[in-house]
Amino acid sequence: EPEVTQTPSHQVTQMGQEVILRCVPISNHLYFYWYRQILGQKVEFLVSFYNNEISEKSEIFDDQFSVERPDGSNFTLKIRSTKLEDSAMYFCASSEDQNYGYTFGSGTRLTVV
Amino acid sequence: KNEVEQSPQNLTAQEGEFITINCSYSVGISALHWLQQHPGGGIVSLFMLSSGKKKHGRLIATINIQEKHSSLHITASHPRDSAVYICAVLETSGSRLTFGEGTQLTVNP
Numbered sequence: 001e002p003e004v005t006q007t008p009s010h011q012v013t014q015m016g017q018e019v020i021l022r023c024v025p026i027s028n029h030l031y032f033y034w035y036r037q038i039l040g041q042k043v044e045f046l047v048s049f050y051n052n053e054i055s056e057k058s059e060i061f062d063d064q065f066s067v068e069r070p071d072g073s074n075f076t077l078k079i080r081s082t083k084l085e086d087s088a089m090y091f092c093a094s095s096e097d098q099n100y101g102y103t104f105g106s107g108t109r110l111t112v113v
Numbered sequence: 114k115n116e117v118e119q120s121p122q123n124l125t126a127q128e129g130e131f132i133t134i135n136c137s138y139s140v141g142i143s144a145l146h147w148l149q150q151h152p153g154g155g156i157v158s159l160f161m162l163s164s165g166k167k168k169h170g171r172l173i174a175t176i177n178i179q180e181k182h183s184s185l186h187i188t189a190s191h192p193r194d195s196a197v198y199i200c201a202v203l204e205t206s207g208s209r210l211t212f213g214e215g216t217q218l219t220v221n222p
Contacts, residue, residue: 031208033208033209033210035210035212037154042199042212042213042214042215043156043199043201043210043212044212045209045210045211048208048209050208055208056207056208056209058209089154091156098143098203098208099143099144099163099203100161101146101158101161102146102158102161102210103158104148104155104156104157104158105155106153106154106155107154107155107156109154
């Protein structure tokens with residue numbers, strides 16, 4: 001069964017450093033998403049991406065965050081200057097259509113120290 | 114602002130019991146998702162519903178659009194069903210999923 005692949009599975013970074021989280025969505029999917037889950041809290045929407053541009057972003061997704069689809073397969077989330085409160089599990093997801101089911105990746109656990 | 118509420122927050126059952134988890138939401142939606150999250154953190158999509166009822170194995174999901182309510186049922190529960198079950202809704206105006214807090218289910222042998 002097709003999968004959404006995320007790398008790395010766990011990343012530890014110093015506060016103020018830049019991190020790039022990587023995702024390979026399912027090949028025929030057109031919609032891509034990033035969500036995050038702070039430990040013990042519910043999953044929160046960050047950004048959706050379609051047709052090579054952001055279609056919607058949340059209040060969390062400020063200027064420190066950016067997304068990119070640098071080639072035909074990868075979808076990345078960059079955090080420019082990490083803060084302690086960015087520590088969370090980050091999930092990538094993709095779907096063929098907004099009204100179809102989503103497939104989630106297994107997540108990247110980001111720890112900012 | 115859309116609120117998604119699940120009940121109960123925690124549920125402990127004996128193997129074989131019938132389980133029901135409820136979800137209610139406050140605004141119009143185009144779809145509702147039921148998801149499963151295991152202790153390692155990964156999220157698996159179980160169902161996407163926009164009306165009626167869906168069944169997959171021992172899992173059944175129903176939705177009542179007028180009442181803004183959905184239920185997830187597990188028949189003949191098993192310890193391997195132990196996980197967090199999450200309801201998430203896609204609003205009619207937008208592309209974001211809004212998630213509930215999740216229901217921690219523990220099924221004892």
